[in-house]
Amino acid sequence: MAQNGDTEAQSPSTPEARPVGGTEFSWCKAVPIGTGVTVLSLLLSKPPQIAVVQNALHKLQNSHPILRSKIHLDPSNNTFHFLTPPTPTVQIHPFDLASTAHIIQCQSDGHDPFHVLLEHEMNQEDTWRNYAADVDVLHAAVYSISHDRFAVFLRLHTASCDRASAVALLNELLRFVAGGDEASGEKVNSPIEDLIPEGKTNKPFWARGLDVLGYTLNAFRFANLSFVDAGSPRSSRIIRLQLNVAETENLLAGCKSRGIKLCGALAAAGMIAAWTSRCLPDYQREKYAVVTLVDCRSLLDPVLPSNHAGFYHSAVLNTHDVCGETETLWELAKKSYTAFVNAMNCNKHFTDMSDLNYLMCKAIENPGLTPSSSLRTALISVFEDPVFDDSAEMHGEIGLEDYVGCASAHGVGPSIAVFDTIRNGKLDCACIYPSPLHSREQIQGLVDHMKRILVEGCNSENQQIEP
Numbered sequence: 001m002a003q004n005g006d007t008e009a010q011s012p013s014t015p016e017a018r019p020v021g022g023t024e025f026s027w028c029k030a031v032p033i034g035t036g037v038t039v040l041s042l043l044l045s046k047p048p049q050i051a052v053v054q055n056a057l058h059k060l061q062n063s064h065p066i067l068r069s070k071i072h073l074d075p076s077n078n079t080f081h082f083l084t085p086p087t088p089t090v091q092i093h094p095f096d097l098a099s100t101a102h103i104i105q106c107q108s109d110g111h112d113p114f115h116v117l118l119e120h121e122m123n124q125e126d127t128w129r130n131y132a133a134d135v136d137v138l139h140a141a142v143y144s145i146s147h148d149r150f151a152v153f154l155r156l157h158t159a160s161c162d163r164a165s166a167v168a169l170l171n172e173l174l175r176f177v178a179g180g181d182e183a184s185g186e187k188v189n190s191p192i193e194d195l196i197p198e199g200k201t202n203k204p205f206w207a208r209g210l211d212v213l214g215y216t217l218n219a220f221r222f223a224n225l226s227f228v229d230a231g232s233p234r235s236s237r238i239i240r241l242q243l244n245v246a247e248t249e250n251l252l253a254g255c256k257s258r259g260i261k262l263c264g265a266l267a268a269a270g271m272i273a274a275w276t277s278r279c280l281p282d283y284q285r286e287k288y289a290v291v292t293l294v295d296c297r298s299l300l301d302p303v304l305p306s307n308h309a310g311f312y313h314s315a316v317l318n319t320h321d322v323c324g325e326t327e328t329l330w331e332l333a334k335k336s337y338t339a340f341v342n343a344m345n346c347n348k349h350f351t352d353m354s355d356l357n358y359l360m361c362k363a364i365e366n367p368g369l370t371p372s373s374s375l376r377t378a379l380i381s382v383f384e385d386p387v388f389d390d391s392a393e394m395h396g397e398i399g400l401e402d403y404v405g406c407a408s409a410h411g412v413g414p415s416i417a418v419f420d421t422i423r424n425g426k427l428d429c430a431c432i433y434p435s436p437l438h439s440r441e442q443i444q445g446l447v448d449h450m451k452r453i454l455v456e457g458c459n460s461e462n463q464q465i466e467p
Contacts, residue, residue: 015083016065017072020159021191024311026357027159028071028080029364031128033375034234034434035411036158039404040170041118044150046399048142048177053152054092056176057140060169061088064309066160066189067138067169073131082160083134093141100143109440113145114402115238121153122408122432123235128157137161149401158407159311163419164295166405167387168307177398189310193353195300200350222319222371223286224379225274225415225446229436230372236408237440241418241429241447243455248427250458258330263292263382264337265454266418266429268329270380271336273449274415275322277442285323289378291414292316292340294349295385314349315356316340317378329457340384363412374437378414386420386427410434416443 020028030036061068068089069082095103103120104113121141128135137160143151154173161169243251255262267290275286293313297304304312318339322332343349360377367373387405409417409432419430433443 013086015070015085017081017083018190020071020080020082021193022354022357023192023314024159025080026360027157027311028073028128028131029361030411031157031159032125032130033364033411034123034125034236035407035409035413037122037125037127037236037408038156038158038161038163038166039118039122039406039408040154040156040166040173041114041121041404042152042170042400043114043402044152044399045148045401047144047150048152050092050094050142052177053140053142053173054090056173057090057092057138057154058088059176060173061090061138063172064165064169065187066309067156069137069160070134071128071131071137071157071159072134080131082137089136090138090140093139095141095143097144097146100145103143104145114149114151117143117145117151117153118404118406119235119237121155122238122406123410124155125408125411127155161309162295162311162313163293163383163387163405163407164297164306164313165309167389169309170403170405172307174398174400189308192296192300192310192312192314195302195304195312196350196353197299197301200347201353202351221287222289222378223274223278224371224374224376225277225438225442227372227374227437228439228442230374232436234410234434234437236410236432237435237443238404238406239431239433239440239443239447240404241427241431241451243427243451245425247455247458248422248425251427251454252422254330254458255333258334260333260337261384262386262420262427263384264333264340265329265457266382266420266450267292267336267380268327268332269450269453269457270382270416270418270446271320271322271332272324272327272329272453273446274379275324275327276449277446280324282324285321287319287321288380289317289319289414290336290340291378291381292318293381293383294344295383296349299349314353315381316343316349317352317356318343329453360412374434375412376415376434376437377412379416381409381414381417383418383420386422389421389423390425404430406430406432408432410437416446 027036065084069084072081072083137157139155141153271288297312406419417432421428
């Protein structure tokens with residue numbers, strides 16, 4: 001009997017299981033309330049061949065086992081596990097013209113149908129509601145918008161796929177669709193906490209307690225964008241901030257000349273625009289929180305490749321006092337980026353990881369701890385590095401007209417989450433915000449002002465430099 005049991009336990013059809021880590025646990029808590037539904041969206045001018053895309057997705061799942069996992073909740077002890085079966089399982093859900101038109105008609109407020117469908121997919125957090133059954137981390141759908149416009153969506157649980165791996169997966173998917181070979185497979189990955197270099201998380205117990213207290217007390221002093229409707233159910237919406245090639249070159253040159261990264265300029269523009277939107281006296285200061293997300297793969301032990309699927313980002317939280325009569329784009333960008341670098345040099349991306357995860361879970365459990373139960377934990381979130389993409393030629397081959405990668409943020413999170421890409425030399429930011437906590441008109445005005453700040457900041461600098 002024992003021998004038969006061992007044989008059964010080692011059967012090739014038995015899913016491989018591993019418990020989630022601390023950061024993954026936080027995402028398992030956040031996704032059902034609306035934060036952490038990652039969406040990769042492709043707009044095509046040619047009808048996708050469902051069988052080809054399906055085969056490409058199976059190749060992805062073979063190369064990255066976590067993408068074929070299911071999330072299992074054990075309610076007896078409130079623990080989560082990844083259950084990874086040995087073979088791919090994802091199936092594409094097709095929506096014909098009539099079904100797609102119905103979705104667009106029900107949700108559209110006059111905006112681009114592609115963006116409407118993106119928002120629809122991003123707000124499918126009910127997929128993982130309560131984890132009543134083991135649920136796949138990856139879902140796929142194809143929508144027929146018209147006879148010459150089609151949209152392909154991959155929807156992923158963020159615990160299994162962060163922004164860096166999502167970008168890599170998109171490139172792999174396009175390569176597979178174009179007939180590329182399957183890469184050698186990974187093993188089921190380890191959580192980020194197990195890969196942090198020894199000594200990098202050392203913090204005395206009393207210091208950890210003080211840091212948690214400090215984060216908590218500071219949160220009550222953070223300024224927020226005005227809340228339009230804090231009582232109604234929320235969903236995530238998208239507005240894009242886009243620059244042309246010349247504007248992007250000027251912005252990147254301005255960052256490089258000051259020894260800072262783009263994230264500093266984006267955060268600064270967001271803070272200045274937020275301060276201006278509140279119509280305050282010039283002398284009044286506001287304290288804004290900025291979250292910078294760091295891809296830690298190159299900092300782990302062992303170092304992970306950039307396309308290693310899973311969640312390997314960490315967050316660095318900094319606060320900045322902003323006063324309209326004194327702030328300029330580049331001064332605030334320099335201060336913001338310097339504060340981030342100083343935090344990184346102190347290993348706060350590792351030492352404060354469990355503190356921020358703890359506070360995130362506490363906010364989810366007790367929304368009343370946040371202003372107006374808004375669950376807003378920062379003004380803006382940015383990524384340390386943008387995504388660079390210059391593969392226009394391959395995109396033309398498959399009829400790819402546009403694509404967006406982003407994640408929902410209407411549960412716990414910032415007022416505006418920025419997902420920046422530099423595509424063929426042009427900056428393209430997907431700005432995600434919670435609605436109706438903030439209105440589309442409010443965020444459109446903020447994003448438009450951010451763009452003016454970035455462009456005019458670079459133009460005024462060029463005028464000063466030129467003789």
